[in-house]
Amino acid sequence: MTRLDLLRREFLEKCIVRGGLVAGASMSSNSLLAYWQHAEAAARKPTAPEVLGPFFKKGAPNSKDMRIAGEPGMTLRVSGKIIDVRGNAVPGARVDMWHADHKGIYDVHGYRYRTKLAIDSGTAYETLTIMPGHYPDRPAQHIHYLITAPGCKPLVTQLYFATDPFFEGDPDKNFGRRGVVSNRECVRPVTLLDESAKPHAAVTFDLILERA
Ligand SMILES: [Fe+2]
Structure with a gap:
C-alpha cells in the first residue's frame, strides 16, 4: 500500500x-x-486545451449543418460527448465551432463555417460541415472550439485529423511538427462512410469539461 x-x-x-x-x-x-x-x-481526463486563434467571432447561428450549397469539400460529420470528468451530463452547454473553408480561408465578415450549438439537454453534440482546408500559418487542418457550460470551466480547444498529410501518416510521431499541434489527443481518426449517395467522413471528438 x-x-x-x-x-x-x-x-x-x-x-x-x-x-x-x-x-x-x-x-x-x-x-x-x-x-x-x-x-x-x-474519472476522465479533461479535453486538452489549444489556442483560441485570431478568427473567433461571436454571434454565430445555432446550426447543425454548416455546409453551403454549391461549395466544394468533403462532407464531414463531427460528433462527440459533452460531459464532465466524472461522466456527468453538463446541460446548457454552448459549443462554438469555426473553421476555414476548403481553400483555407476564414469568413471574417459573415458566419460561413461557424456555428454556436445550444445543447440544452443530453450528453452529445453533432454537426455537419466540410473538411477544412490548409492555410500557411497553421498548416494542419483543424476546427476551433469554444465550449461554455454552467458550473464548468470554459474550454478552448481544436480538433485535428489523423488523415491530414501534415502528419505524414504517423500522427503519434509527427503531431508536434512545427509546433502547430500541442496535444496528440486532439488529433482524431477519420472514418470514411458511404451511407448515402455521397461519401462523407466522420470524426468523434469528445468535449470533457472540468467543473469550476
Ligand atoms: Fe485556425
Missing part, C-alpha cells in the same frame, strides 16, 4: 468518524478505499 493510499484511508476513516461519509454497516474502510480508487480510475 502506498503512502497516498494510507493518506486516503486516514481521510476516509476521519470522514466516517465525523459523520461526513455514511457507509453501509458491512462496508469496511478497505471496501471504501477500493470504491474510492475505482471512482478515481473512472
Whole structure:
C-alpha cells in the first residue's frame, strides 16, 4: 500500500468518524478505499486545451449543418460527448465551432463555417460541415472550439485529423511538427462512410469539461 493510499484511508476513516461519509454497516474502510480508487480510475481526463486563434467571432447561428450549397469539400460529420470528468451530463452547454473553408480561408465578415450549438439537454453534440482546408500559418487542418457550460470551466480547444498529410501518416510521431499541434489527443481518426449517395467522413471528438 502506498503512502497516498494510507493518506486516503486516514481521510476516509476521519470522514466516517465525523459523520461526513455514511457507509453501509458491512462496508469496511478497505471496501471504501477500493470504491474510492475505482471512482478515481473512472474519472476522465479533461479535453486538452489549444489556442483560441485570431478568427473567433461571436454571434454565430445555432446550426447543425454548416455546409453551403454549391461549395466544394468533403462532407464531414463531427460528433462527440459533452460531459464532465466524472461522466456527468453538463446541460446548457454552448459549443462554438469555426473553421476555414476548403481553400483555407476564414469568413471574417459573415458566419460561413461557424456555428454556436445550444445543447440544452443530453450528453452529445453533432454537426455537419466540410473538411477544412490548409492555410500557411497553421498548416494542419483543424476546427476551433469554444465550449461554455454552467458550473464548468470554459474550454478552448481544436480538433485535428489523423488523415491530414501534415502528419505524414504517423500522427503519434509527427503531431508536434512545427509546433502547430500541442496535444496528440486532439488529433482524431477519420472514418470514411458511404451511407448515402455521397461519401462523407466522420470524426468523434469528445468535449470533457472540468467543473469550476
Ligand atoms: Fe485556425
